Amino acid sequence: MTEVTDVIPQPQHATSQDAYFDLGPDTGLVADDGAGRTERWLRATLGAATGLPLAPATGGGEIRLSLDGGLATEGYRLDIAPTGVHLAGGGPAGLFWGAQTLRQLLGPDAFRRAPLPGRRWRLPAVRIQDAPRFGWxxxxxxxxxxxxxxxxxxxxxxxxxxxxxxxxxxxxxxxxxxxxxxxxxxxxxxxxxxxxxxxxxxxxxxxxxxxxxxxxxxxxxxxxxxxxxxxxxxxxxxxxxxxxxxxxxxxxxxxxxxxxxxxxxxxxxxxxxxxxxxxxxxxxxxxxxxxxxxxxxxxxxxxxxxxxxxxxxxxxxxxxxxxxxxxxxxxxxxxxxxxxxxxxxxxxxxxxxxxxxxxxxxxxxxxxxxxxxxxxxxxxxxxxxxxxxxxxxxxxxxxxxxxxxxxxxxxxxxxxxxxxxxxxxxxxxxxxxxxxxxxxxxxxxxxxxxxxxxxxxxxxxxxxxxxxxxxxxxxxxxxxxLPAPDQRDFxxxxxxxxxxxxxxxxxxxxxxxxxxxxxxxxxxxxxxxxxxxxxxxx
Incomplete structure (x- = not known):
């Protein structure tokens, strides 16, 4: 697991609390209309790294994906609570970028292609709202x-x-x-x-x-x-x-x-x-x-x-x-x-x-x-x-x-x-x-x-x-x-x-x-x- 302060690139707005959402064999991955591409990517990528099925059916909390027209096209909002996760994107691209943040928050082993033994998969309780500065x-x-x-x-x-x-x-x-x-x-x-x-x-x-x-x-x-x-x-x-x-x-x-x-x-x-x-x-x-x-x-x-x-x-x-x-x-x-x-x-x-x-x-x-x-x-x-x-x-x-x-x-x-x-x-x-x-x-x-x-x-x-x-x-x-170059906190x-x-x-x-x-x-x-x-x- 990674703290929200370790995310790269740095999100625009992030608040956290001292709580976690634990992923397990019963955790569901549910996609609303328009979220199918990110759903398939998440299930394939995180499924390989964690060994979890992330099935559409729920039972142990869920990760829900949806679109929200009130967000910027490439923007996203990520809400993680002890009971589940809701990731919303302003468009399919924004949803996908939010999924990249979700992956980072699971920790470095979420970037592997097969599960390592003895790993516990948990996400910190956070609320992130983010969008890019540039389109290119x-x-x-x-x-x-x-x-x-x-x-x-x-x-x-x-x-x-x-x-x-x-x-x-x-x-x-x-x-x-x-x-x-x-x-x-x-x-x-x-x-x-x-x-x-x-x-x-x-x-x-x-x-x-x-x-x-x-x-x-x-x-x-x-x-x-x-x-x-x-x-x-x-x-x-x-x-x-x-x-x-x-x-x-x-x-x-x-x-x-x-x-x-x-x-x-x-x-x-x-x-x-x-x-x-x-x-x-x-x-x-x-x-x-x-x-x-x-x-x-x-x-x-x-x-x-x-x-x-x-x-x-x-x-x-x-x-x-x-x-x-x-x-x-x-x-x-x-x-x-x-x-x-x-x-x-x-x-x-x-x-x-x-x-x-x-x-x-x-x-x-x-x-x-x-x-x-x-x-x-x-x-x-x-x-x-x-x-x-x-x-x-x-x-x-x-x-x-x-x-x-x-x-x-x-x-x-x-x-x-x-x-x-x-x-x-x-x-x-x-x-x-x-x-x-x-x-x-x-x-x-x-x-x-x-x-x-x-x-x-x-x-x-x-x-x-x-x-x-x-x-x-x-x-x-x-x-x-980011602030002006000479004011950036390297x-x-x-x-x-x-x-x-x-x-x-x-x-x-x-x-x-x-x-x-x-x-x-x-x-x-x-x-x-x-x-x-x-x-x-x-």
Whole structure:
């Protein structure tokens, strides 16, 4: 059993009394209309952990689930008394988030997959009323640099749900790999989904992993991931990066590249990190090709938003390409930056015509956007401020605060030290809404997300280490109505984390321990980025 003060993210309002509700073989789980999805999840999850049947019939008190239209859609109210439990949600999502709180209150062993002997299952008598601060509480997962098999993605959806996060930004393509099956363009996965070797460490490292790396999700895999996420009230937003970060696609289909200035037939999927100079050619053929990609993507992902990247597109090939220069002249553009803006605007219009909304990294602001487009502000706060002032919705994810590939400590044992030092406390003090915005402008900050770029994360354990425990701090920032950053009680959060580490242990999460990396979590001799160096590239 856990005290209400240990819940993460912290609820808005909670009162408790010195009493308990004990669960036993006769405890019932009863769902009113509209509560069936959470009922099935609770019975499967808590039933596995406790060994209790949680049958619909009652006899030893009951846990009742219902909907209450007077609550916020993602809000919930949890009443636990010695005689039973009533969990009400403003909508199905709110009910589900309330179930996550209920699970936490049962104690860390409620996060296991089978019952341990001698456990007593009891809930503290509390009344909690809670709702999230932001509607977009996201995690960006890069599966292009290092592929994460489907089971790993499903596991991360469960970890997101346990922290009340509701958007998976799925980074599916990059220079180093193409990860989603597109039936009309089979070479994208036949050739673009694997590379012959991989740089080990920062791109300046002399070390290589000399074996093929790759993998991709079939369309049925994607359907399964999307459905699994939807059952947990998580939206999956796909990202197909254009016109830069596209060498894997060009390696598969050389006609997509600037063939008049580089031998695109000689290109392979990139095996190192950084920003590839090989970008898409601004031709009608390229536009039609990617329209075909997005047509299949829209069938797989029902999300309102589709992410098109739009970041870090070097212009050197376009400057030297007669084809690109002819397009600039044809469109009466000022320069190559205008050409990139034209490319983004094309897909902005294309997606809007199909009832979807474009979202991209903050570079897309540089050429003007349709009214419905949104911006992921990664280069600090400036892009988000500019977007909000221009009337665009914003997801705040500044690299200086919430890039979880950045090192967590300055110690020499920190594995593959990349980027700035960003500790658990640094993430806890992150404020998504820039102080420079007026209240009206701040309404355009629809949420925030933490980004996990996987250049130096070769397997699931490395992803866990970089992501946790900082994702728990981020979850509280995105959900809870916290005071100003300098007024947040980090000491109290650390005390609650003592209980949360036990939950992560039960879930098998290979997080960074508070005292530093364990021996097998270190990567001695693997070059990172100097601690005072420039920020990393995506």
């Amino acid at each position: 509480r996201g995690l960006m997962l890069d599966v292009a640099r290092h592929f994460m098999p489907k089971e790993g993605v499903l596991r991360y959806l469960d970890l997101m749900a346990a922290h009340k996060l509701n958007v998976l930004h799925f980074h599916l393509t990059d220079d180093q790999g193409w990860r989603v099956e597109i039936k009309r363009h089979p070479r994208l996965t036949e050739h673009g989904s694997w590379r012959s070797r991989t740089k080990f460490g920062h791109r300046a490292s002399p070390l290589w992993e000399d074996k093929p790396h790759g993998g991709y999700y079939t369309q049925d895999d994607i359907r399964e991931i999307v459905a699994y996420a939807a059952d947990r009230h998580i939206t999956v937003v796909p990202e197909i990066d254009v016109p830069g970060h596209s060498q894997a696609a060009i390696a598969a289909y050389p006609e997509l590249g600037n063939a008049d200035v580089v031998d695109t037939t000689a290109l392979a999927v990139w095996d190192t990190w950084g920003i590839s100079p090989n970008v898409l050619a601004p031709t009608d053929n390229t536009l039609r090709f990617y329209e075909g990609v997005f047509e299949e993507l829209l069938e797989l992902f029902p999300s309102e938003f589709v992410h098109i990247g739009g970041d870090e597109c070097p212009k050197d090939q376009w400057r030297r390409s007669a084809t690109a220069q002819a397009r600039i002249e044809e469109l009466a553009l000022a320069d190559e930056d205008g050409l990139q803006a034209w490319f983004i605007q094309h897909f902005d219009t294309w997606l809007a015509a199909r009832g979807r909304r474009l979202i991209g990294w903050d570079e897309i602001l540089e050429g003007g956007l349709a009214k419905g487009a949104a911006v992921s502000s990664w280069r600090g706060y400036a892009g988000g401020i500019a977007a909000a002032r221009a009337g665009h919705d914003v997801v705040m994810c500044p690299e200086q605060q919430v890039y979880l590939d950045h090192r967590q400590h300055a110690g020499e044992d920190e594995p593959v030290p990349i980027g700035f030092v960003r500790t658990l406390e640094d993430v806890y003090r992150f404020e998504p809404v820039p102080a420079e915005l007026t209240p009206k402008e701040a309404e355009h900050v629809i949420g925030t997300q933490a980004n996990v770029w996987t250049e130096v994360m070769e397997d699931q354990q490395r992803v866990d280490y970089q992501t946790f425990p900082r994702l728990a701090a981020f979850a509280e920032v995105s959900w809870s109505a 000491d109290a959060f650390e005390r609650r984390m003592a209980a949360h580490y036990r939950r992560l242990d039960a879930l098998g999460v290979a997080y960074r321990p508070p005292g530093g990396p364990l021996p097998w979590q270190r990567r001695p001799g693997v070059l990172g980025r100097p601690i005072d160096g420039p920020p990393p590239n995506k």
